Amino acid sequence: MALREQLEDVSAVTVTPFAGNGVDRDGVAGNARFLADAGIRLIVCGGNTGEFYGLSPAELRAVVEETVAAVPRDVVVLAASGYRPELAVELARAGLEAGAGAVMLHWPVQPGVGEEGLSRYYASVIGAIDGPTVLYVRGSLLTERVLEEARAAGELVGVKYAIPDLAGFARLAAAAPDLAWICGLAEGWAPFFWQAGARGFTSGLACVAPARSLELLDALRTGASGTVLRLWHELLRRVAPCDRHCRRC
């Protein structure tokens, strides 16, 4: 299966367990096995759920290594990267060396980043690493031009879109239909992003109830809109009552 299709799935964004003063390697491995056994085939190490900004480069690498070693080969592991360009390249390379199938590049942390800066940031990082990259988008600066320049720089395979701008998402997805377009706002937004062209969504819920996330994915894939809405209500009301993007609770 091509990587792009593998990305069009439930992205389980793992938590990072800690023990003493560092990462609990056994805990990481156990969590990864739990996910793989439950049918998860796409795991993100070092997302926000995984405390990316709290991990040292060595800790992040340990998380990726343990995860890759714990799951079957048909599970794709994404290793997170971010921060300033030089460090982002270093983290991305370390993740790929540790066995990740692709890099997930966090949104830049610079508060004043503009369209031109974002474009150069993406180009400099994607152009310097030897592996596929998924962009994690948390701001409104991703334009078609930025996307085009990021693609020209290297191997961009997908976009995980985590702002509730469905029209913006739909426009970008239509402009680059060969990329994997992923709802980055989890189950609460997945049905609406699906309408806008997303295939696949991120999930923290999958860390504890992977079957529920996969059930929603199945319903979305088969186009069973009644089932989708029923599952969505159940997930939001019972399993994940506090989705801070829905503004309902």
Added chain:
Amino acid sequence: MALREQLEDVSAVTVTPFAGNGVDRDGVAGNARFLADAGIRLIVCGGNTGEFYGLSPAELRAVVEETVAAVPRDVVVLAASGYRPELAVELARAGLEAGAGAVMLHWPVQPGVGEEGLSRYYASVIGAIDGPTVLYVRGSLLTERVLEEARAAGELVGVKYAIPDLAGFARLAAAAPDLAWICGLAEGWAPFFWQAGARGFTSGLACVAPARSLELLDALRTGASGTVLRLWHELLRRVAPCDRHCRRC
């Protein structure tokens, strides 16, 4: 003069000049001398204006070293710190070793930080460094409880408040009147923060027109409200027409 009073001034948040692949040390020193010669007595190295998130730890240290070496001893230099706690402590110590008079601790970059996490973050960083700290606040989580715990952990001397919540600022400033309370949104917001209890404001403008910033400070200090409003209009319309917090342009 006590540090708290020294902080109640124009905080010139410097830019970081680059040359080739690194920091332009001569440029840093030249800029610092320009500021000191113009009467600036408080310089922040590694603010957002100074590309904190684009600098390596070594580059940040170089900026502080060159700035400290370039200015008279009565100029207070603040060295920025941030990121995860261990790295924040490392950067803070490096800044103090390089001669900074205090540390400016950036807002945590973790997107999911809550009140409890912020409190523990501040306590762990402030408690581990041997020098005064100013908090750079860019979110709404700074409550009186967090502030109290941060103060209990070590030498907290001031707060640079950079969200446009004047009521929140006024409440906090009244609760801790022995700290330096600084408008972190520059000249555009300085008059309003002054009414809410601020003494002193940050400035990027000071990097190019320090006399204008100091003139506004003088007017605020003397309580010349007509002059304040005239200067404020001039600064926003002529010198800094695009203040993105004012929503007028």
